[in-house]
Amino acid sequence: MTQAGLSLLTSIYLGLFAGGLLFFWLWEDGAPLRPFPDARTRRLHALRNMGVLVSVIVFADVVVGTWILGVGYRLLDTPTGLLAPLALPVTAQIAIAFLVTDLFEYWLHRLAHTWRPLWLIHAVHHSDPHVDVTTGARNHPLETAIAITGRVGIYLALGLPLWIELVRVIVVNSAFLAQHANVAFPRAIEALRTVLVTPAVHRQHHSPVPPLIDRNFGQMFSFWDRMFGTYAEPGAPAPPEYGLRKLAGERWQTLSGILLTPLRARSIPGPL
Ligand SMILES: [Zn+2]
Numbered sequence: 001m002t003q004a005g006l007s008l009l010t011s012i013y014l015g016l017f018a019g020g021l022l023f024f025w026l027w028e029d030g031a032p033l034r035p036f037p038d039a040r041t042r043r044l045h046a047l048r049n050m051g052v053l054v055s056v057i058v059f060a061d062v063v064v065g066t067w068i069l070g071v072g073y074r075l076l077d078t079p080t081g082l083l084a085p086l087a088l089p090v091t092a093q094i095a096i097a098f099l100v101t102d103l104f105e106y107w108l109h110r111l112a113h114t115w116r117p118l119w120l121i122h123a124v125h126h127s128d129p130h131v132d133v134t135t136g137a138r139n140h141p142l143e144t145a146i147a148i149t150g151r152v153g154i155y156l157a158l159g160l161p162l163w164i165e166l167v168r169v170i171v172v173n174s175a176f177l178a179q180h181a182n183v184a185f186p187r188a189i190e191a192l193r194t195v196l197v198t199p200a201v202h203r204q205h206h207s208p209v210p211p212l213i214d215r216n217f218g219q220m221f222s223f224w225d226r227m228f229g230t231y232a233e234p235g236a237p238a239p240p241e242y243g244l245r246k247l248a249g250e251r252w253q254t255l256s257g258i259l260l261t262p263l264r265a266r267s268i269p270g271p272l
């Protein structure tokens with residue numbers, strides 16, 4: 001990978017993310033799967049989730065990813081890790097990186113649903129009562145920081161070049177936006193669920209109640225859920241209800257309410 005190639009990838013990354021947000025936002029405007037009560041509620045919801053995204057960019061991407069882990073400076077390096085002596089072709093390195101990183105994300109997500117300190121952080125993604133394209137960007141900055149640190153650790157341990165993660169993030173971010181988009185996708189897209197986590201598959205995970213909230217943990221590939229017994233075939237494009245019942249009030253939906261959820265929700269007994 002050259003510096004010019006890296007600049008191109010960065011432009012694609014930013015362009016696809018911004019373009020994807022706008023594309024689905026306009027599609028949702030014209031043909032929503034589940035309409036918002038009114039336009040003002042929709043705009044306020046989007047504004048708050050975009051506020052969360054800004055906090056993720058500042059804390060997780062810039063402070064942790066760039067300053068602490070130095071990802072920006074390491075992107076062109078090939079670290080000396082487990083697989084480095086094999087001098088694998090780039091295609092094999094990409095395939096391994098995609099699979100191993102997705103498996104890591106699957107188990108991190110499962111841990112986030114069973115270990116309460118991590119659940120209080122991850123709950124921010126689940127507490128959204130209106131799942132739409134902006135929900136794809138609603139993750140607590142601490143959760144993103146933990147995931148980035150783990151993924152960088154995997155690349156360094158395996159000796160895989162970090163620019164592959166930039167390629168992976170381009171794909172995964174596009175998938176995130178699609179998985180949360182509040183639109184009805186063509187059947188051909190949903191037919192991909194044998195291998196990929198399609199929007200209908202992921203939406204089941206946003207149900208507030210078991211068993212669905214504890215199903216479909218996969219990020220990109222759906223076969224981990226099938227392999228480890230956590231897959232739920234979508235019976236409908238979306239579950240009857242979204243969100244977390246104890247975090248549905250306004251107090252939990254403002255920008256500060258979302259960011260402070262891991263602290264404030266500690267005192268709530270039982271499931272959220
Ligand atoms: Zn979850």
Ligand SMILES: [Zn+2]
Binds near residue numbers: 125135180202206
């Ligand atoms: Zn989600």
